[in-house]
Amino acid sequence: MDLKLSVLDLASRLAAHASQRQGVIAENVAHADTPGYRARDLADFSESLAPGAPFVARTTRAGHVAFGADPRGFESREVAAFGAAQPNGNTVSLEDQMMRAADARHAHDLALGVYGKSLDILRAGLGRGR
Numbered sequence: 001m002d003l004k005l006s007v008l009d010l011a012s013r014l015a016a017h018a019s020q021r022q023g024v025i026a027e028n029v030a031h032a033d034t035p036g037y038r039a040r041d042l043a044d045f046s047e048s049l050a051p052g053a054p055f056v057a058r059t060t061r062a063g064h065v066a067f068g069a070d071p072r073g074f075e076s077r078e079v080a081a082f083g084a085a086q087p088n089g090n091t092v093s094l095e096d097q098m099m100r101a102a103d104a105r106h107a108h109d110l111a112l113g114v115y116g117k118s119l120d121i122l123r124a125g126l127g128r129g130r
Contacts, residue, residue, distance in 0.1 A: 007114065007118050008115060008118055008119075010114075011111045011112075011114040011115040011118065012111070012115065013045075013048075013049075014045055014107060014108075014110065014111035014114075015108055015111035015112060015115070017042065017045045017048060017107070018045075018104045018105070018107040018108035018111060019108060020042060021041065021042045021100075021104040021107075022101065022104045022105070022108070024040055024041060024042055024076050025041070025097050025100050025101045025104060027040070028040060028041075028092050028097050029092070029094065029097050031090070031092060032090070032092045032094055032097075033090070034090060035088035035089055035090060036088065036089040036090065037089075037090050037091070037092060038078045038089075038090075038091050039078065039079055039081075039084065039091045039092045039093070039096075039097070040076040040077060040078055040079060041076060041077065041079040041100060042075070042076050042077070043075070043077060045107065078091075081093040081095070081096035084096060
């Protein structure tokens, strides 16, 4: 029997995307006062599902845990909220970053909920319940 559990794979990929996005947002907040720092964010998760754009994780230091098929991961891009640019060249808006963080947390919670309920369905199908 071949179970194609793509919903579990998709939920796992969404959780990984949300986690990595939280990391990028945290870097932005940490550099809110750094002159010349440009705010970054990841592309939407739906864009990473496009053909030819498989999920992969990025390892940037020797101590990072590698997972996925390719070490590049989701690529971040420069973003800035309208009017966020400061005279010193910094484009981080804390209000915008907090909104992005809330969106990433929502996506992560959604992924974990889907993953958990899918496992509950599998357990029920096997007669094991909880």
